[in-house]
Amino acid sequence: MTDLYDRHKAVLPDWLALYYRRPIEITHGEGRHVWDAEGRKYLDFFGGILTTMTAHALPEVTKAVAEQAGRIIHSSTLYLNRPMVDLAERVAALSGIPDARVFFTTSGTEANDAALLLATAHRRSNQILAMRNSYHGRSFTAVGITGNASWSPTSLSPLQTLYVHGGVRSRGPYAALSDAEFTAACVADLRDMLGQGRGGVAALIAEPIQGVGGFTSPPDGLYAAFKEVLDEHGILWISDEVQTGWGRTGEHFWGWQAHAASGPPDILTFAKGIGNGMSIGGVVARAEVMNGLDANSISTFGGSPVTMAAGLANLTYLLEHDLQGNARRVGGLLIERLRAVCAQAPAVREVRGRGLMIGVELVDPGTGGPDPRAAAAVLEAARERGLLLGKGGGHDTSVLRVAPPLSLTVAEAEEGASILEEALRSA
Numbered sequence: 001m002t003d004l005y006d007r008h009k010a011v012l013p014d015w016l017a018l019y020y021r022r023p024i025e026i027t028h029g030e031g032r033h034v035w036d037a038e039g040r041k042y043l044d045f046f047g048g049i050l051t052t053m054t055a056h057a058l059p060e061v062t063k064a065v066a067e068q069a070g071r072i073i074h075s076s077t078l079y080l081n082r083p084m085v086d087l088a089e090r091v092a093a094l095s096g097i098p099d100a101r102v103f104f105t106t107s108g109t110e111a112n113d114a115a116l117l118l119a120t121a122h123r124r125s126n127q128i129l130a131m132r133n134s135y136h137g138r139s140f141t142a143v144g145i146t147g148n149a150s151w152s153p154t155s156l157s158p159l160q161t162l163y164v165h166g167g168v169r170s171r172g173p174y175a176a177l178s179d180a181e182f183t184a185a186c187v188a189d190l191r192d193m194l195g196q197g198r199g200g201v202a203a204l205i206a207e208p209i210q211g212v213g214g215f216t217s218p219p220d221g222l223y224a225a226f227k228e229v230l231d232e233h234g235i236l237w238i239s240d241e242v243q244t245g246w247g248r249t250g251e252h253f254w255g256w257q258a259h260a261a262s263g264p265p266d267i268l269t270f271a272k273g274i275g276n277g278m279s280i281g282g283v284v285a286r287a288e289v290m291n292g293l294d295a296n297s298i299s300t301f302g303g304s305p306v307t308m309a310a311g312l313a314n315l316t317y318l319l320e321h322d323l324q325g326n327a328r329r330v331g332g333l334l335i336e337r338l339r340a341v342c343a344q345a346p347a348v349r350e351v352r353g354r355g356l357m358i359g360v361e362l363v364d365p366g367t368g369g370p371d372p373r374a375a376a377a378v379l380e381a382a383r384e385r386g387l388l389l390g391k392g393g394g395h396d397t398s399v400l401r402v403a404p405p406l407s408l409t410v411a412e413a414e415e416g417a418s419i420l421e422e423a424l425r426s427a
């Protein structure tokens with residue numbers, strides 16, 4: 001491992017951040033577990049940043065990938081591609097968007113780039129509304145709408161972005177408000193911003209639950225209330241479902257459904273879990289919006305047959321085994337168990353989340369402020385005890401992120417909660 005780390009440092013960029021003081025080399029996985037090069041087994045509560053949606057080394061996905069790779073891996077976007085059409089039909093039907101068209105990309109970043117291209121072309125404007133504390137990727141365009149400076153390597157942008165309140169309310173003047181008061185305040189803020197004579201904003205982009213920002217949910221219905229205002233101005237709503245899609249939140253298949261009164265978004269972006277680790281992203285929009293782009297394609301690789309075969313097998317497994325229901329049931333138990341564990345831990349401010357998207361926010365018990373050092377220490381202590389977690393929470397990264405594969409069992413949920421309890425005690 002040390003040798004590999006030295007070689008990594010010598011040839012890869014310094015900013016390619018690795019977790020852990022002694023970085024882990026993962027060699028293989030099975031179910032909800034992965035193994036490192038030293039033969040240590042870990043319970044995986046982060047699923048490769050939510051990319052392993054169903055399970056590691058799921059035989060159905062492995063078989064589909066191997067069979068497709070044996071036929072043809074990629075031919076080009078110039079020819080008909082059966083797995084791509086098959087998956088597009090399934091995604092279009094699931095999206096809730098009428099007359100939906102689907103465009104596949106290779107990542108969530110590229111999906112958001114494509115969504116912004118669509119919205120700016122449709123509205124002939126480069127003005128975008130985005131949420132404070134948001135994360136949408138790190139390409140030049142995605143960085144320009146990401147609302148947290150620590151995730152933005154540059155402040156230059158081809159877009160003019162206006163940041164809206166609503167994603168987080170645990171701090172600042174909004175902290176004490178009820179759901180209804182908070183929603184009303186955010187809508188007033190949005191109206192105020194749009195009322196300042198700014199014509200032609202193209203779109204609002206938002207994560208239904210902020211992922212990298214620390215698994216923070218706005219009140220249900222916030223985006224329905226926003227949509228009423230957006231509709232008055234013809235502004236499109238882009239729902240970034242890269243983390244919240246495919247049933248991860250348990251209650252809903254898409255995060256936007258927590259705001260269902262507004263109906264579906266105009267544009268939906270997805271990625272991560274659908275490929276179960278294979279690089280798939282994509283955009284869904286109604287035909288009128290999708291077909292407004294004057295382009296032959298956006299890149300050579302989106303919709304590559306091997307990734308599409310993986311997506312189809314993975315989606316079939318997810319639906320046939322009702323993993324959304326599993327996320328609701330096991331996630332519900334895990335949230336309860338973590339709340340019980342954390343009730344005894346003075347460093348934990350809050351356990352929050354939905355389904356298998358759970359945040360544990362750490363604070364300095366003395367000041368009540370965010371405690372990124374404690375979060376890093378618990379992350380290390382959990383790793384030493386065989387549990388992989390994520391970190392997040394904006395500039396202070398003081399939130400532990402729990403997002404295991406959606407096939408998590410009750411026994412594994414119990415085991416992970418117990419390890420976290422020990423890690424909190426020891427850190």
Ligand code: PMP
Pocket residue numbers: 049106107108109110112135136137138207211212240241242243271272281
């Ligand atoms: N949007 C959201 C909400 C994300 O969480 C991420 C990745 N963490 C992205 C977009 C970018 O996706 P990718 O890393 O696949 O480019």
